Amino acid sequence: KAGVTQTPRYLIKTRGQQVTLSCSPISGHRSVSWYQQTPGQGLQFLFEYFSETQRNKGNFPGRFSGRQFSNSRSEMNVSTLELGDSALYLCASSLGLAGGPVTQYFGPGTRLLVL
Protein backbone atom coordinates (compact mmCIF):
# COMPACT_ATOMS: atom_id res chain seq x y z
CA LYS A 1 0.00 0.00 0.00
CA ALA A 2 1.38 3.40 -0.95
CA GLY A 3 2.18 5.75 1.92
CA VAL A 4 1.17 9.34 2.46
CA THR A 5 2.39 11.54 -0.36
CA GLN A 6 2.94 15.29 -0.27
CA THR A 7 3.59 17.75 -3.04
CA PRO A 8 5.62 19.73 -3.64
CA ARG A 9 8.56 18.53 -1.57
CA TYR A 10 10.33 21.88 -1.58
CA LEU A 11 9.06 25.40 -2.05
CA ILE A 12 10.58 28.85 -1.92
CA LYS A 13 8.30 31.87 -1.55
CA THR A 14 8.68 35.51 -0.60
CA ARG A 15 6.99 37.37 2.22
CA GLY A 16 3.43 38.34 1.47
CA GLN A 17 2.81 35.57 -1.03
CA GLN A 18 0.47 32.67 -0.45
CA VAL A 19 1.15 28.97 -0.80
CA THR A 20 -0.87 25.78 -1.23
CA LEU A 21 0.43 22.40 -0.16
CA SER A 22 -1.14 19.09 -1.11
CA CYS A 23 -1.46 15.76 0.68
CA SER A 24 -2.76 12.41 -0.53
CA PRO A 25 -3.53 10.01 2.33
CA ILE A 26 -3.02 6.27 2.45
CA SER A 27 -5.76 4.52 0.48
CA GLY A 28 -8.77 3.96 2.73
CA HIS A 29 -7.75 6.60 5.25
CA ARG A 30 -10.35 9.30 5.73
CA SER A 31 -8.67 11.58 8.24
CA VAL A 32 -5.87 13.96 7.32
CA SER A 33 -3.96 16.05 9.85
CA TRP A 34 -1.37 18.74 9.28
CA TYR A 35 1.60 19.63 11.45
CA GLN A 36 4.27 22.30 11.34
CA GLN A 37 7.81 21.31 12.31
CA THR A 38 10.39 23.99 13.16
CA PRO A 39 13.66 23.82 15.11
CA GLY A 40 12.35 26.28 17.68
CA GLN A 41 8.79 25.08 18.25
CA GLY A 42 9.08 21.42 17.30
CA LEU A 43 6.05 19.62 15.91
CA GLN A 44 2.81 21.51 16.30
CA PHE A 45 -0.68 20.46 15.26
CA LEU A 46 -2.36 22.70 12.71
CA PHE A 47 -5.71 21.05 11.95
CA GLU A 48 -7.46 17.81 11.06
CA TYR A 49 -10.01 17.06 8.39
CA PHE A 50 -12.44 14.17 8.17
CA SER A 51 -15.14 13.73 5.55
CA GLU A 52 -14.40 17.19 4.13
CA THR A 53 -14.97 18.85 7.52
CA GLN A 54 -12.47 20.37 9.89
CA ARG A 55 -12.75 18.30 13.04
CA ASN A 56 -9.84 19.64 15.12
CA LYS A 57 -7.89 22.86 15.07
CA GLY A 58 -4.62 23.93 16.67
CA ASN A 59 -3.52 27.38 17.80
CA PHE A 60 -2.47 28.94 14.53
CA PRO A 61 -3.64 32.25 13.03
CA GLY A 62 -6.38 32.39 10.43
CA ARG A 63 -3.75 32.74 7.68
CA PHE A 64 -3.44 28.97 7.92
CA SER A 65 -6.38 27.15 6.39
CA GLY A 66 -7.14 23.83 4.83
CA ARG A 67 -9.68 21.76 3.07
CA GLN A 68 -10.40 18.17 2.21
CA PHE A 69 -11.89 16.76 -0.94
CA SER A 70 -14.33 13.91 -1.38
CA ASN A 71 -11.47 11.53 -2.23
CA SER A 72 -9.86 12.42 1.16
CA ARG A 73 -7.02 14.35 -0.44
CA SER A 74 -6.26 17.52 1.47
CA GLU A 75 -4.71 20.88 0.84
CA MET A 76 -3.46 23.49 3.24
CA ASN A 77 -3.05 27.13 2.38
CA VAL A 78 -0.99 29.81 4.03
CA SER A 79 -1.76 33.37 3.01
CA THR A 80 0.37 36.47 3.49
CA LEU A 81 3.50 34.48 4.22
CA GLU A 82 5.84 35.60 6.98
CA LEU A 83 9.48 34.67 7.52
CA GLY A 84 8.44 32.64 10.56
CA ASP A 85 6.32 30.36 8.37
CA SER A 86 9.50 28.72 7.07
CA ALA A 87 9.13 25.14 8.25
CA LEU A 88 8.61 21.53 7.32
CA TYR A 89 4.87 20.93 6.90
CA LEU A 90 3.86 17.37 7.60
CA CYS A 91 0.70 15.62 6.64
CA ALA A 92 -0.54 12.53 8.46
CA SER A 93 -3.41 10.22 7.68
CA SER A 94 -5.41 7.72 9.67
CA LEU A 95 -8.57 5.67 9.31
CA GLY A 96 -10.39 8.36 11.28
CA LEU A 97 -12.74 5.97 13.07
CA ALA A 98 -14.78 7.92 15.59
CA GLY A 99 -14.34 6.82 19.18
CA GLY A 100 -11.55 4.40 18.45
CA PRO A 101 -7.79 4.40 18.95
CA VAL A 102 -6.01 6.51 16.39
CA THR A 103 -2.73 5.81 14.65
CA GLN A 104 -1.38 8.45 12.30
CA TYR A 105 1.05 7.77 9.48
CA PHE A 106 3.19 10.62 8.22
CA GLY A 107 4.24 11.78 4.80
CA PRO A 108 7.70 13.07 3.87
CA GLY A 109 6.70 16.70 4.30
CA THR A 110 6.93 19.87 2.27
CA ARG A 111 9.84 22.12 3.18
CA LEU A 112 8.80 25.74 2.80
CA LEU A 113 11.34 28.54 2.80
CA VAL A 114 10.05 32.10 3.00
CA LEU A 115 12.48 34.81 1.92
Place this chain on the structure above:
Amino acid sequence: AQSVSQHNHHVILSEAASLELGCNYSYGGTVNLFWYVQYPGQHLQLLLKYFSGDPLVKGIKGFEAEFIKSKFSFNLRKPSVQWSDTAEYFCAASNFGNEKLTFGTGTRLTIIP
Protein backbone atom coordinates in the same frame (compact mmCIF):
# COMPACT_ATOMS: atom_id res chain seq x y z
CA ALA B 1 -2.92 21.96 29.37
CA GLN B 2 -1.86 18.84 27.55
CA SER B 3 1.89 18.44 27.24
CA VAL B 4 4.61 15.92 26.53
CA SER B 5 8.13 16.29 27.89
CA GLN B 6 11.34 14.73 26.70
CA HIS B 7 14.15 15.72 28.99
CA ASN B 8 17.03 14.24 27.01
CA HIS B 9 17.76 16.58 24.11
CA HIS B 10 20.85 14.82 22.77
CA VAL B 11 22.08 11.38 23.74
CA ILE B 12 25.36 9.92 22.53
CA LEU B 13 26.02 6.21 22.94
CA SER B 14 28.44 3.64 21.67
CA GLU B 15 27.21 0.67 19.67
CA ALA B 16 25.90 -2.19 21.83
CA ALA B 17 25.09 0.16 24.71
CA SER B 18 21.63 0.05 26.24
CA LEU B 19 19.23 2.89 25.58
CA GLU B 20 16.51 4.51 27.62
CA LEU B 21 14.84 7.74 26.49
CA GLY B 22 12.50 9.47 28.88
CA CYS B 23 9.01 10.70 28.12
CA ASN B 24 6.51 12.22 30.53
CA TYR B 25 3.03 13.39 29.70
CA SER B 26 0.39 15.58 31.22
CA TYR B 27 -3.01 14.62 29.87
CA GLY B 28 -6.52 14.35 31.18
CA GLY B 29 -8.73 11.45 30.23
CA THR B 30 -7.66 8.26 28.52
CA VAL B 31 -4.32 8.78 26.82
CA ASN B 32 -2.80 7.07 23.81
CA LEU B 33 1.00 7.15 23.63
CA PHE B 34 3.40 6.84 20.73
CA TRP B 35 7.06 6.89 19.84
CA TYR B 36 8.01 8.07 16.37
CA VAL B 37 11.47 8.08 14.82
CA GLN B 38 12.86 10.38 12.15
CA TYR B 39 15.99 9.02 10.47
CA PRO B 40 18.20 11.57 8.70
CA GLY B 41 16.50 12.64 5.49
CA GLN B 42 13.48 10.43 6.06
CA HIS B 43 9.95 10.98 7.25
CA LEU B 44 8.49 10.27 10.67
CA GLN B 45 7.92 6.58 11.22
CA LEU B 46 5.90 4.92 13.95
CA LEU B 47 8.08 2.86 16.29
CA LEU B 48 5.41 1.70 18.71
CA LYS B 49 2.15 2.69 20.36
CA TYR B 50 0.22 2.10 23.55
CA PHE B 51 -3.56 2.17 23.69
CA SER B 52 -4.48 -0.16 26.55
CA GLY B 53 -3.67 -3.53 28.09
CA ASP B 54 -0.12 -4.76 28.70
CA PRO B 55 1.90 -1.68 29.71
CA LEU B 56 5.03 -3.11 28.08
CA VAL B 57 4.73 -2.65 24.34
CA LYS B 58 7.12 -3.90 21.71
CA GLY B 59 7.75 -2.09 18.48
CA ILE B 60 9.85 -2.42 15.39
CA LYS B 61 13.64 -2.79 15.27
CA GLY B 62 13.89 -4.19 18.81
CA PHE B 63 12.47 -1.15 20.59
CA GLU B 64 10.08 -1.39 23.52
CA ALA B 65 8.38 1.08 25.84
CA GLU B 66 6.76 0.83 29.23
CA PHE B 67 3.67 2.76 30.25
CA ILE B 68 3.79 3.63 33.95
CA LYS B 69 0.55 5.38 34.78
CA SER B 70 1.58 6.37 38.31
CA LYS B 71 4.61 8.20 36.94
CA PHE B 72 2.90 9.58 33.80
CA SER B 73 5.79 8.10 31.86
CA PHE B 74 6.31 6.17 28.64
CA ASN B 75 10.04 5.57 28.33
CA LEU B 76 11.59 4.03 25.25
CA ARG B 77 14.19 1.29 25.63
CA LYS B 78 16.46 -0.84 23.54
CA PRO B 79 18.91 -3.33 25.06
CA SER B 80 21.64 -2.93 22.46
CA VAL B 81 21.77 -0.03 20.00
CA GLN B 82 23.24 -0.06 16.53
CA TRP B 83 24.81 2.69 14.45
CA SER B 84 21.67 2.63 12.27
CA ASP B 85 19.60 3.78 15.26
CA THR B 86 21.08 7.26 14.87
CA ALA B 87 17.97 9.43 14.47
CA GLU B 88 15.64 11.82 16.24
CA TYR B 89 13.03 10.24 18.49
CA PHE B 90 9.72 11.84 19.32
CA CYS B 91 7.29 10.89 22.03
CA ALA B 92 3.67 11.86 21.34
CA ALA B 93 0.30 11.61 23.02
CA SER B 94 -3.34 12.00 22.16
CA ASN B 95 -6.65 11.52 23.88
CA PHE B 96 -8.47 8.33 23.01
CA GLY B 97 -10.43 8.82 19.78
CA ASN B 98 -8.83 12.20 19.05
CA GLU B 99 -6.57 12.79 16.08
CA LYS B 100 -4.61 15.67 17.59
CA LEU B 101 -1.13 14.53 18.56
CA THR B 102 0.96 16.51 21.03
CA PHE B 103 4.66 15.92 20.53
CA GLY B 104 7.62 16.23 22.81
CA THR B 105 10.57 18.31 21.67
CA GLY B 106 12.44 15.23 20.48
CA THR B 107 15.68 13.50 21.47
CA ARG B 108 18.55 13.37 19.05
CA LEU B 109 20.33 10.03 19.37
CA THR B 110 23.84 9.64 18.02
CA ILE B 111 25.41 6.18 18.00
CA ILE B 112 29.17 6.03 17.73
CA PRO B 113 30.47 2.95 15.88
